[in-house]
Amino acid sequence: MEIVDLRSDTVTKPTAAMRQAMFEAEVGDDGYGEDPTVQELEKLAAQMTGKEAGLFVTSGTQGNQLAVMVHAGKCSEVICEATAHMFGSETGGMAALTGAQPYPVIAPDGKLTPELIEPAIRKKKMNVPSTSLIAVENTHNSAGGVYYTPPELAAIKEVATQYALPVHMDGARIFNAAVAQNIPVADLARYADSMQMCLSKGLCAPVGSVLVGSADFIRQARRYRRLLGGGMRQVGIIAAAGIVALKTMVSRLSEDHAHARLLGEAVAATKLNTDLAKVQTNIVMADVSPLGMQAAQFVEILREHNIRASEYGKYKVRMVTHHDVSADQIQYAIKVLKKIAG
């Protein structure tokens, strides 16, 4: 029986159109700035987000860490949410690579607000770290794929401007945020000085992210990318898939959101707990504690039914919908959930 893989949208495989584009990609040495396909991708990403420039990077982690390297530095502090990917899932990169320390702020729904941010901004004093950056995650992964709205981001940008601080957006799933709100991605990106977006998640490209921002920001990030070993050569081969991703894979994310909605409603009808208000994009979080079991056990039972899901803490299970999960597979998963948790 086929596997229904709900662990992550990163498991999506490149589409036939992507493989064809990769096969045909015009390439050159990107170290010399001579790969036309990479340039096309970077330009397209900048255009779509309303930024001056883009930089093709190896991963979302690299994009986020480059942003911290440019915006923040030794003896400074980055305000982020306590369950943010940049804080908890990037191998302590902030401290290791930049000498900046994170200032994690707890937000119940993963979303920072001016009320949460302002008290975290340090007074300028000789003996305290200087606040250098505000980082937001849109959509927020561990909060269950919730998105920031433009007004929410505008309010954050306003505080940031008041204190002359840049805002970086971890937009790993920014297109999910845009599609769910039926707005262009630029309407979200405009409130961030820099943003990274993953091509390799719901958009199905095999590898890579694009970091966008001002031309000057990207110039500095390009230097640091080289430092991290992310300077690549005939990398148009993979950038070609990224172009197909940005041009053709964005609007279909609404199917993933509809599937997550169905799955979320099914979970809510079982003994499991889920907060349907947080099922806004392609992620469903389920608390399995009412079954008297832990997430690991539940994931194992799902596995026995050929369904894969991720453990997210002791009692929380994450299910992510994506291109490679069909409507039939969602119906099958719903049937199994009813059977094992109904």
Ligand SMILES: *Cc1c(COP(=O)(O)O)cnc(C)c1O
């Ligand atoms: C996936 C993800 C990233 C980047 O992940 P990579 O595996 O390094 O591409 C960054 N932030 C969030 C919120 C993510 O979900």
